[in-house]
Amino acid sequence: MLTYTLWRIARIIPVALVVVTLIFLLFRMVPGDPARAIAGSQALESTVEQIRHQLGLDRPIYVQYWNYLKGLPRGNLGFSGIYQGNAAPVIIQHLPPTLALLGSSILLTILIGVPAGIVSALNRGNAVDYVISLLVVGMLSIPNFWLGMMLISLFAVSYHLLPSFGFSSALALVLPTLAVSARLVAVVARMTRSSMLEVLQRDYVRTARAKGLNHSVIVYKHALRNALIPTITTVGLQAGYLLGGSIVIEQLFAWPGIGQLMINSVGLRDFNMVQGITVIFSIGFLVINLLVDLVYAIVNPRIEYR
Amino acid sequence: MHHPSSRQPIGLGRVLAGLGLALVALLGGAFAQGKPTTITFAQSVAVTDLGPAYGAFLNYPAGYEVGYVIYDRLVTFNADLKIVPQLATSWETSSDGLTWTFHLRHGVKFQDGTPFDAQAVKFNIERMMDSKRNTTNRPLWDPIAGAKVVDPYTVQIITNKPYAMLLNTLAHGSGAMVSPTAIEKNGDKSMTTKPVGTGPYMLDSFIPGQEVVLKAFPDYWGGKPPVDRLVFKYVPDASTRVAALRAGQVDVIDDIPPQLAVTLKGDPNISLIAKPGLRPMGFAINTNHAPLDNLDVRQALNYAVPRDAIAKNIFLGYAQAADSPLAFNTFGHQSIGGFSYDPAKAKQLLAAAGWTPGPNKMLQKDGKTLTLSMYTPEGLFPGDVDVAQVVAKSLEDVGIKVNITKIDKGGYWDYLRQPLDQLKWDIAMFGFNPSNGAGTYQMDSLFVSNPNPQQPPVAWNITRFDNSQVDSLVNQAKVTIDPQKRADLLGQAEKIVWNDAPYIWLQVNESISATRSNVAGVEVWPTLFTIVRDAHLK
Numbered sequence: 001m002l003t004y005t006l007w008r009i010a011r012i013i014p015v016a017l018v019v020v021t022l023i024f025l026l027f028r029m030v031p032g033d034p035a036r037a038i039a040g041s042q043a044l045e046s047t048v049e050q051i052r053h054q055l056g057l058d059r060p061i062y063v064q065y066w067n068y069l070k071g072l073p074r075g076n077l078g079f080s081g082i083y084q085g086n087a088a089p090v091i092i093q094h095l096p097p098t099l100a101l102l103g104s105s106i107l108l109t110i111l112i113g114v115p116a117g118i119v120s121a122l123n124r125g126n127a128v129d130y131v132i133s134l135l136v137v138g139m140l141s142i143p144n145f146w147l148g149m150m151l152i153s154l155f156a157v158s159y160h161l162l163p164s165f166g167f168s169s170a171l172a173l174v175l176p177t178l179a180v181s182a183r184l185v186a187v188v189a190r191m192t193r194s195s196m197l198e199v200l201q202r203d204y205v206r207t208a209r210a211k212g213l214n215h216s217v218i219v220y221k222h223a224l225r226n227a228l229i230p231t232i233t234t235v236g237l238q239a240g241y242l243l244g245g246s247i248v249i250e251q252l253f254a255w256p257g258i259g260q261l262m263i264n265s266v267g268l269r270d271f272n273m274v275q276g277i278t279v280i281f282s283i284g285f286l287v288i289n290l291l292v293d294l295v296y297a298i299v300n301p302r303i304e305y306r
Numbered sequence: 307m308h309h310p311s312s313r314q315p316i317g318l319g320r321v322l323a324g325l326g327l328a329l330v331a332l333l334g335g336a337f338a339q340g341k342p343t344t345i346t347f348a349q350s351v352a353v354t355d356l357g358p359a360y361g362a363f364l365n366y367p368a369g370y371e372v373g374y375v376i377y378d379r380l381v382t383f384n385a386d387l388k389i390v391p392q393l394a395t396s397w398e399t400s401s402d403g404l405t406w407t408f409h410l411r412h413g414v415k416f417q418d419g420t421p422f423d424a425q426a427v428k429f430n431i432e433r434m435m436d437s438k439r440n441t442t443n444r445p446l447w448d449p450i451a452g453a454k455v456v457d458p459y460t461v462q463i464i465t466n467k468p469y470a471m472l473l474n475t476l477a478h479g480s481g482a483m484v485s486p487t488a489i490e491k492n493g494d495k496s497m498t499t500k501p502v503g504t505g506p507y508m509l510d511s512f513i514p515g516q517e518v519v520l521k522a523f524p525d526y527w528g529g530k531p532p533v534d535r536l537v538f539k540y541v542p543d544a545s546t547r548v549a550a551l552r553a554g555q556v557d558v559i560d561d562i563p564p565q566l567a568v569t570l571k572g573d574p575n576i577s578l579i580a581k582p583g584l585r586p587m588g589f590a591i592n593t594n595h596a597p598l599d600n601l602d603v604r605q606a607l608n609y610a611v612p613r614d615a616i617a618k619n620i621f622l623g624y625a626q627a628a629d630s631p632l633a634f635n636t637f638g639h640q641s642i643g644g645f646s647y648d649p650a651k652a653k654q655l656l657a658a659a660g661w662t663p664g665p666n667k668m669l670q671k672d673g674k675t676l677t678l679s680m681y682t683p684e685g686l687f688p689g690d691v692d693v694a695q696v697v698a699k700s701l702e703d704v705g706i707k708v709n710i711t712k713i714d715k716g717g718y719w720d721y722l723r724q725p726l727d728q729l730k731w732d733i734a735m736f737g738f739n740p741s742n743g744a745g746t747y748q749m750d751s752l753f754v755s756n757p758n759p760q761q762p763p764v765a766w767n768i769t770r771f772d773n774s775q776v777d778s779l780v781n782q783a784k785v786t787i788d789p790q791k792r793a794d795l796l797g798q799a800e801k802i803v804w805n806d807a808p809y810i811w812l813q814v815n816e817s818i819s820a821t822r823s824n825v826a827g828v829e830v831w832p833t834l835f836t837i838v839r840d841a842h843l844k
Contacts, residue, residue, distance in 0.1 A: 036719055038364070039442055045764060047444050050437070082364050083354045083514050084498045093513055149545060156553040164550045165348075165541055254348070254541035254550075256516040264352060264515070264542075267716050268365070 001297065008293065012286045019282040020072070020275070024065055027271050034269040038081035055081055068275070077279065078272030082265070087276040091261065095280075097167040098250070098257030102242040104177040106235060109184040114231060116185070117192025122219065124197060132189065139186035148179035148252045165254040176253045180246050184238050191234050195227040202226075225300050232299065236292030240285040244277075342534035345825060345841050347371075348541040348550055350561035352515045357497030358482040359433060359440045366741075367834045370479040371560075372518050372538055375839045376417075377482035377503030380408055380427065381473055385581075385829040385837075387635055387743045389473045393422065393483060393504065403468030403787045410459040414527045416485035417508040424461040428453040429486040431463060439494065445751070445765070446475040446742060468785040470792055474637075474742035506531040506839060516540055532827070532842035548820075551576060557825045560836040562818040563688070564622040570820055577823050580816040581830040584636050584740055584748075586628040587687060588809035589680070589697065589733040590722070590769045594759070597659060597676070598732055604807035606655035607733075608645040610704045611697050615647070617813040620689050620696065625813040631753065631803045633814045635832040638745030638783070638796035642804045645811065652704045661705070669705035677707040681722075681734040686715035688815045690735055697810065723762045726770065733810060738766055741833050745796050749780045753803050769808040776802050 035052035052058050056067070068078055077087040120132040155175060156164030163172040199205065200223055208218045243258070250259035258277055265273035351368035356376065363369030374382075380394040394408040414422035431453035434440045440447060449469040454462040465472065475481060488502035501509055506528060507520035518538040522531040539556065541547045547559040548566050552573065562570070562578075570576050589607075597603045617625040632639040656669055656676070664670035678701065682694035691712060698708040711731070713721055722734055740748040751765035755772040763770070779799040786792040804811070819836045821828050827840040 030717070033720055037716070044444055045762060047437075047441055051441050054441070084357070084360055084364070084495065090514055094515065149549075152546065152549045156555070157549050160553060164553045164555055165546050166539060166555075251543050252546055254539065254543065254546055256513070256540065260542065261515060269716050 005290070005294065008290050012283065012290075015286060016279065016283050020069070020279055021065075023275050023278045024068060027274060028061060034081060034271050037269040051081065055079060072279070077276035080265075080270050080273045082268050082270045082273065087270075087273045090273065091258070091276050091280055094256060094258050094261045097255050098243065098259065100167070100173060101176055101180060101246070101249075101255060101257065102239060104173050105180040105184060105242060106239050108177055108181045109188050109238070110235065112181075113185040113188030114192050114228075116189040117231070118196055118219070118224065120189065120193040121196035121200065132193075136186040136189050139182045140190075142182060144179050144183060144246070145248045145252055147182055148175065148249055151175045151178055152252075167256055176246075176249050176255055179252070180242070180249050184235075187238070188231055188234060192227065192231045195230045196223060199223045199227040228299050229296060232292055232295055236288055236295075240288045243284045243288065244281045343843060344535040344537060345533050345558065345838060345843070346537040346539060346556040347558040347560075347836070347838050347841075348539050348547045348556040349836075350542065350544065350547065350559075352540040352542075353512075353518050353538060354514045355498050356501040356509070356512065356518070357495065358480045358484065360495055360498060363479055367836075368538070368540070370741075371835050371837065372520075373479050373482055373501075374505075374835065374837055375507050375520060375536060376501045376505045376509065377484065378414075378505050379478075379481040379483060380410075380476045381481075382477050383743060383831060383833075385831060387584075387637070387832050389477050392477075393427075399787055403785070404465055406463045406465075406472060407456070408461050408463065410461065411527060412459060414504050415525045416488070416502055416504050417523050417525075418485050418488050418502045419525075420485045420487040420502075422483065422504050423458045424455040425458075426483060426486050427461045428455050429489075430483050433484075433489075434480060440480065443478070443480045445747065446471070446478060446480065450475075468787055470784055470787050471742065471744045471746055474744040474747070478742045507536050510535065532840070536838060536841070551820060551822065554822065558819065558821045558828055558836065558838055558841065560817070560819045560830075562820055564624040564818065567624060567818045567820075568622055575823050576820050577825075578818060578820045579828065579830045579836075580624055580818045581832055582626060582634050582814055582816050583834060584633045584743065584814075584832045585737040585834075586631065586633045586814050587693070587735065587737040587812045588628070589812070590736045591808055591810065592729055592732050592734075593769050593771060593808050594726060595729075595732055597661070597671075598678075600659050601806065602655045602659040603661075605645070605805075606652040606659075606704070607701065607706075607810050608807050609648045609655065610652035610706075611700050611810055611812070612647040613645075613812050616693055616696055620692050621813065621815060624816040624818055625688075626816075628811045628814050630800050631809070631811075632745045632748060632796070632800060633832070635743075636740060636745045636748060637743055637789075638749075638793045638800075640793070640797035640800050642801050644805070645807075649700075649704050656704065656706075663705055667705060668707055675707055676705065677709065678732040679730060680708050680710045681718075681731040682710060682712055683715045683718035683735065684712045686718055687735060687737055693812065694735060697812075722768050725762055726760045734768070736766075736768065736809075739834060743833060745800075746780065746783045746792065749776075749796060749799055749803075750784060753799070753808070754780050771803065771806070771808040773802060773806065775799075 035048045035055060035057055038051050039048045056064060075088050080087040083090050116132055120129050123129045152164045155162045162174050166172055205218060205223055208222050247259035247263055250257045262277050349368045351365050353368045353372055355364040355369055356372060363373045378393045381389050382392040384390050393411050395411050397406060397408045399406050410424060416422060434447050435450055449465050451464045451466045456462055483504060484497050485502040492500055499512060506523055506526045508523040510519040510521040512518050520536040522534050541550060544563050544566055550556045551559045567578060570578055591598050591604055593599055613627040617627050629641045629643040630639055660671045661669040661676050669676040680698060682690050684691055694710055698710055701708050738748055738752055752767055753771045754777050756763050756767050759770045776799045779795050783792045783795040786795060817830050817834050819830045824844050825841055826844050827842050829837040831837060
């Protein structure tokens with residue numbers, strides 16, 4: 001297990017390097033000039049030239065690339081012309097809101113989605129199953145930005161119960177969390193229901209039943225552990241995407257996270273900032289993948305890594 | 307956001323209720339009287355930089371809006387864009403127009419305690435003249451040759467040539483006076499995150515890209531500021547800003563689209579402030595490309611477009627049809643008008659240029675259909691794509707085929723400024739906002755001929771407009787200090803440009819902001835700025 005973990009961690013480095021290289025190259029191919037973005041639309045050509053020189057954008061691309069790689073281990077993600085400094089501290093300042101939203105959404109998703117899926121599977125074909133399935137389809141079909149707007153208009157504007165925007169308090173987490181998790185809850189509930197149904201029909205469950213084991217022991221000890229594997233994969237993937245910030249929700253709730261920083265930086269051609277976010281995002285994604293694999297082993301001891 | 311408790315007539319019931327409340331207040335530890343007053347402004351753009359040099363208050367306009375509160379300038383604009391005294395109480399110009407003498411306000415202190423004097427002015431002017439430190443706003447600062455201390459409260463600014471726009475430059479956000487001792491102590495770039503000015507509010511905390519919190523500066527020369535704290539928060543989505551204002555979570559919001567502004571009109575808790583901007587929108591015409599080199603054709607395009615209907619229907623009245631190359635509030639604007647919507651006249655002019663309807667009603671000449679390539683950005687200018695579609699449809703109504711290309715807003719400027727042989731557009735949406743309020747600056751940037759039309763334009767003459775009379779009128783205006791004479795020169799140039807139609811002239815939009823009705827003193831400047839410097843609670 002330990003060897004496996006270390007091996008997985010070591011594998012992150014080359015993958016991250018490939019991602020950094022691709023992003024670096026891709027961003028130099030898109031139209032739009034970061035020097036002009038800094039200089040302002042009304043600047044003279046000579047001004048733009050000067051800023052281009054200050055940012056080192058007039059140097060050969062391999063020099064820029066090498067300088068970038070050299071800076072990474074020291075936490076230097078490059079100079080952001082828009083923030084007039086190293087991109088790294090700015091990204092770090094935008095991480096807590098995104099992580100808070102990620103954590104609360106995943107927690108809510110697991111707390112509601114998994115039990116809903118189990119209940120639905122155990123009640124297959126009866127009224128409870130239908131009601132849950134109906135809710136699931138509803139939650140899958142509602143676009144999250146629309147749900148967000150409705151939540152703001154109901155809870156913030158009409159009743160003044162919750163803040164409409166911003167990362168100011170725990171209460172401010174409620175509305176964006178609901179808007180983000182509605183879809184995730186539905187996805188997880190559906191995933192849990194179908195894998196639960198599949199597992200409940202397996203031979204070993206029938207054997208356990210034939211042995212006369214208690215119903216809840218069969219469901220929670222034998223069936224659920226196996227059924228949870230696809231669910232964990234789904235939750236892990238969704239968490240990975242949320243790490244990049246739910247861009248739509250962050251914009252809507254003025255949530256000062258990574259997604260918002262990303263969309264602003266793309267619009268302003270702040271190359272180094274976008275690269276920095278992508279580097280942190282890819283490494284975070286790889287770490288989450290690793291965690292998911294480790295959770296498999298905890299949930300289902302039959303899975304072993306060598 | 308709340309006033310300390312207001313006084314009301316006292317009755318027995320009230321006293322008992324009051325005692326109950328007092329108990330609750332005590333238990334809650336809420337000392338209502340001591341609660342600081344705060345005004346919160348939700349901005350549509352994130353503030354990432356608070357320094358006037360090194361990029362200058364990125365991003366526009368949010369950084370400038372905070373800068374106008376933290377810092378003072380020698381002179382400033384009022385809400386009508388007239389220049390009024392700020393740190394200079396009076397000034398005069400030498401007879402040759404090269405030396406400006408400013409008399410400074412006494413008893414002014416920077417927020418770090420440094421006294422403000424002529425030496426500080428010299429320090430700041432020289433700082434902004436240095437093109438290594440001040441990389442942006444060069445056209446504003448290049449004409450200045452130096453600054454001289456006469457006595458502690460008198461300073462002279464010297465220019466190489468008479469510089470008519472000097473006061474506009476000094477009133478511009480980049481004219482902010484920063485504390486020389488703070489720069490010495492914290493470093494040359496320190497203003498970016500640790501601004502120190504002489505304005506009514508000083509920095510409390512700043513998270514770049516998220517929020518700026520300012521607190522009252524007790525030693526402000528203008529007296530005690532009206533509220534304890536000013537908070538600027540970044541709220542990118544317009545409907546979220548409106549929701550937050552309606553919920554009372556913020557007190558001031560900016561950049562409200564007309565469609566949302568009309569929904570706020572009847573709300574008793576909210577006051578709308580709308581102000582015509584300085585940016586006349588239009589479609590720049592590639593005047594070198596046949597048949598657009600023909601005046602009749604360019605004028606026909608202008609007759610074919612219903613600019614009044616665009617202002618009224620797309621912007622719901624929060625815009626006006628342009629009547630000059632300069633917007634209504636820009637210095638030197640002269641109303642010229644004409645080109646009222648007249649498709650019949652447009653067809654007539656096109657026929658005169660040899661374009662006659664073919665079998666499919668589209669105009670043809672020598673077997674070729676009249677086709678224009680139109681470029682528009684998406685989300686850069688107000689209602690840009692909607693306007694482009696209306697313009698394309700109206701041109702098609704007179705028989706001109708239009709191919710629309712939509713460009714992502716980040717890359718749009720590059721498409722406008724190509725060398726002539728690489729230009730892919732016949733008409734491209736563009737609007738110039740003279741952030742110093744000076745018509746001379748705009749006419750100079752857009753309509754003075756390029757030294758080499760093949761090259762990318764030095765400023766923004768993307769139409770490659772070339773008229774020697776306009777060149778000489780604008781160049782003369784640049785060195786004419788007398789405002790009336792300058793306006794006359796600009797007016798003559800505007801008339802020539804307008805009638806020569808290097809643009810399809812469109813509309814001037816209004817900037818719309820809103821406040822809670824208990825907030826007063828918020829100004830919307832024609833330069834797109836929402837200024838909360840004098841904001842207070844009623």
